[in-house]
Amino acid sequence: xxxxxxxxxxxxxxxxxxxxxxxxxxxxxxxxxxxxxxxxxxxxxxxxxxxxxxxxxxxxxxxxxxxxxxxxxxxxxxxxxxxxxxxxxxxxxxxxxxxxxxxxxxxxxxxxxxxxxxxxxxxxxxxxxxxxxxxxxxxxxxxxxxxxxxxxxxxxxxxxxxxxxxxxxxxxxxxxxxxxxxxxxxxxxxxxxxxxxxxxxxxxxxxxxxxxxxxxxxxxxxxxxxxxxxxxxxxxxxxxxxxxxxxxxxxxxxxxxxxxxxxxxxxxxxxxxxxxxxxxxxxxxxxxxxxxxxxxxxxxxxxxxxxxxxxxxxxxxxxxxxxxxxxxxxxxxxxxxxxxxxx
Numbered sequence: 228x229x230x231x232x233x234x235x236x237x238x239x240x241x242x243x244x245x246x247x248x249x250x251x252x253x254x255x256x257x258x259x260x261x262x263x264x265x266x267x268x269x270x271x272x273x274x275x276x277x278x279x280x281x282x283x284x285x286x287x288x289x290x291x292x293x294x295x296x297x298x299x300x301x302x303x304x305x306x307x308x309x310x311x312x313x314x315x316x317x318x319x320x321x322x323x324x325x326x327x328x329x330x331x332x333x334x335x336x337x338x339x340x341x342x343x344x345x346x347x348x349x350x351x352x353x354x355x356x357x358x359x360x361x362x363x364x365x366x367x368x369x370x371x372x373x374x375x376x377x378x379x380x381x382x383x384x385x386x387x388x389x390x391x392x393x394x395x396x397x398x399x400x401x402x403x404x405x406x407x408x409x410x411x412x413x414x415x416x417x418x419x420x421x422x423x424x425x426x427x428x429x430x431x432x433x434x435x436x437x438x439x440x441x442x443x444x445x446x447x448x449x450x451x452x453x454x455x456x457x458x459x460x461x462x463x464x465x466x467x468x469x470x471x472x473x474x475x476x477x478x479x480x481x482x483x484x485x486x487x488x489x490x491x492x493x494x495x496x497x498x499x500x501x502x503x504x505x506x507x508x509x510x511x512x513x514x515x516x517x518x519x520x521x522x523x524x525x526x527x528x529x530x531x532x533x534x535x536x537x538x539x540x541x542x543x544x545x546x547x548x549x550x551x552x553x554x555x556x557x558x559x560x561x562x563x564x565x566x567x568x569x570x
Contacts (some may be wrong), residue, residue: 231312280297381553426484
């Protein structure tokens with residue numbers, strides 16, 4: 228069987244990593260495509276995943292998004308017309324949806340971000356089956372044209388830790404030692420169409436360092452613009468890609484203005500505060516309801532909660548116990564793919 232997996236964002240590498248290796252181990256051929264987008268291709272290489280890079284991210288500008296997506300569709304269409312995969316798997320990939328539909332390639336799409344309405348409008352009607360967490364709004368998926376939706380209990384980030392063992396090498400690479408109070412921080416996705424507001428993260432981190440100078444804050448930037456601004460604070464800002472999955476095991480707190488790294492951290496057992504300034508997707512609200520994540524927007528409230536939570540063992544233990552009940556999204560994904568292949 229020949230699978231085409233399109234990876235368009237860094238979290239998708241973690242989501243599909245174990246699945247790609249499992250499919251190849253079972254004797255299947257897997258064609259992985261990506262695009263030029265930050266450190267994503269570097270992470271693919273570090274995970275030993277062979278890929279074809281087609282196109283680039285279009286940035287924040289609407290015209291740029293449209294033009295680059297259109298160019299990527301042309302490139303992928305030509306590649307898939309030659310490769311002729313049996314089925315396409317992706318996670319909210321606009322280009323994969325369009326190319327699969329246009330070339331008659333059966334496709335299964337994972338969608339877990341119900342606030343990304345523009346992407347959903349362009350993908351849900353074209354996929355044969357949508358795989359989605361129970362917490363994701365099915366009404367939106369159907370309203371935007373999904374024909375079949377298969378659900379699983381939990382969040383996609385469970386798959387990120389499948390067959391994964393944390394490594395202490397990440398601490399050495401960052402100049403850190405076990406036992407230090409480590410905080411991970413991540414800004415909002417400024418290039419995403421569903422993000423509209425700037426968070427309070429800068430002022431939060433600045434105050435945390437002023438009040439607790441011994442804290443080691445590892446800031447994971449989304450680009451040079453992030454790095455330039457946050458260098459005003461005494462932070463650890465990696466110059467290359469970082470094994471964040473391992474870092475969650477050693478950190479005492481995650482403060483994120485986006486979504487996916489927050490969910491990763493929570494699933495990985497790390498106490499987590501979301502400072503996302505926009506409406507949370509259903510999966511984030513699900514984790515908040517489960518007590519695995521806190522969502523706070525007031526700067527003073529964030530700082531006080533952060534100081535309370537840093538290194539708290541009870542948060543890590545509770546998160547780990549809750550995750551045990553979550554389903555593996557790969558099982559639902561492959562079940563959906565199998566039902567299509569058998570037709």
